[in-house]
Amino acid sequence: MKVVIVGCGRVGARVAMLLDHAGHDVSVVDTESRAFRRLAASFSGNTVIGTGIDEDILRAAGIENADAFVAVTNGDNRNIMAAQVARHIFNVETVVCRIYDPVREDAYRRLGLVTVCPTATIAAQVLEHVLSAASGSGVTEGLEG
Amino acid sequence: MKVVIVGCGRVGARVAMLLDHAGHDVSVVDTESRAFRRLAASFSGNTVIGTGIDEDILRAAGIENADAFVAVTNGDNRNIMAAQVARHIFNVETVVCRIYDPVREDAYRRLGLVTVCPTATIAAQVLEHVLSAASGSGVTEGLEG
Numbered sequence: 001m002k003v004v005i006v007g008c009g010r011v012g013a014r015v016a017m018l019l020d021h022a023g024h025d026v027s028v029v030d031t032e033s034r035a036f037r038r039l040a041a042s043f044s045g046n047t048v049i050g051t052g053i054d055e056d057i058l059r060a061a062g063i064e065n066a067d068a069f070v071a072v073t074n075g076d077n078r079n080i081m082a083a084q085v086a087r088h089i090f091n092v093e094t095v096v097c098r099i100y101d102p103v104r105e106d107a108y109r110r111l112g113l114v115t116v117c118p119t120a121t122i123a124a125q126v127l128e129h130v131l132s133a134a135s136g137s138g139v140t141e142g143l144e145g
Numbered sequence: 146m147k148v149v150i151v152g153c154g155r156v157g158a159r160v161a162m163l164l165d166h167a168g169h170d171v172s173v174v175d176t177e178s179r180a181f182r183r184l185a186a187s188f189s190g191n192t193v194i195g196t197g198i199d200e201d202i203l204r205a206a207g208i209e210n211a212d213a214f215v216a217v218t219n220g221d222n223r224n225i226m227a228a229q230v231a232r233h234i235f236n237v238e239t240v241v242c243r244i245y246d247p248v249r250e251d252a253y254r255r256l257g258l259v260t261v262c263p264t265a266t267i268a269a270q271v272l273e274h275v276l277s278a279a280s281g282s283g284v285t286e287g288l289e290g
Contacts, residue, residue: 003275010245014268019275068275072267094278096271100155116270118263122217123159125261126241130148130164130213133239 004029004066004092006052006082007073011098013038015070020045027061030073052082055089068094076101083113149174149211149237151197151227152218156243158183160215165190172206175218197227200234213239221246228258 001024005012008030017040020026026045029052030036036047050057052071063069069086071079076099083097096114099105105117146169150157153175162185165171171190174197175181181192195202197216208214214231216224221244228242241259244250250262 010264011268011271014247014264015271015275018268018272068278070271070275072271094275096274098267098271102159114274116267116274118267119155119159121266121270122243122261122263123156123163125266126156126160126215126217126243127163129241129259129261130160130215130239133213 001025001067002062002065003027003068003070004058004061004063004086005070005072006030007071007079007098008032008035008038008047009072009074010038012070012072015072016045017043025062029057029061051078053078053085055085058082058085058090063090063092066090066092068092068096071095071097076104080104080108080113087113146170146212147207147210148172148213148215149203149206149208149231150215150217151175152216152224152243153177153180153183153192154217154219155183157215157217160217161190162188170207174202174206196223198223198230200230203227203230203235208235208237211235211237213237213241216240216242221249225249225253225258232258 003019003024004027005016006029008028016026016028020043029048031051033049048061069092071082079097083095086092087095098116100119102117102120105115109115148164148169149172150161151174153173161171161173165188174193176196178194193206214237216227224242228240231237232240243261245264247262247265250260254260
């Protein structure tokens with residue numbers, strides 16, 4: 001399948017490498033060329049320098065034939081805008097959008113966007129570790145209330 | 146229970162609010178006083194300005210009586226150091242450490258640290274969304290290989 005990823009940070013690069021390694025056709029877009037250094041030398045996909053809300057840049061990345069689109073820049077607004085362009089202008093079937101702000105993530109999820117929220121996910125993991133240790137050691141005041 | 150949290154970013158503030166709301170005794174440490182604005186007005190815990198690898202700062206935050214310690218600054222090295230100080234100098238029973246770099250996260254987890262890795266977790270969530278949509282639509286080349 002053809003996947004366009006906007007944002008070549010830690011998560012974008014990791015997803016790109018994993019999909020590339022699995023034999024998919026991957027294009028990664030980032031405004032900074034040095035971001036592409038996060039991709040291993042074995043990466044066989046394409047890289048495009050530019051912003052992921054620019055339709056020409058997205059066309060250069062092959063969005064017109066994309067089966068999936070992933071927006072993982074560090075900005076919630078940029079991710080939301082890029083995801084909406086991919087979904088509504090280019091009709092990409094699968095669009096995944098990272099939103100750090102749990103309030104906005106909830107709102108856009110209700111509007112039908114497929115979202116991931118690191119803040120809520122990681123906070124939940126931390127809480128689980130803290131509270132499971134507490135219940136294991138008998139220190140459980142305030143937990144069952 | 147008494148919990149000390151180092152780093153009042155999105156995740157630190159969220160964990161602090163949730164534990165505070167559940168009736169726990171929470172102290173949050175951050176080098177920047179404005180970071181504490183992320184805490185809601187209803188937060189009834191303590192805030193301490195300073196670095197989470199300074200033993201005096203950690204004592205001021207009440208680490209000597211802490212049941213749990215959470216290191217969630219934006220720096221992997223700072224989190225690892227703070228977690229090790231909490232575990233080995235102050236003998237805190239439960240220590241949770243955020244490490245963005247999956248390679249270091251794996252290494253420190255093997256060494257016995259309780260870790261959370263946003264990079265690996267969020268990349269896995271994104272992949273799951275992309276690939277489950279692909280298998281649902283019959284576009285599965287490269288997935289089962």
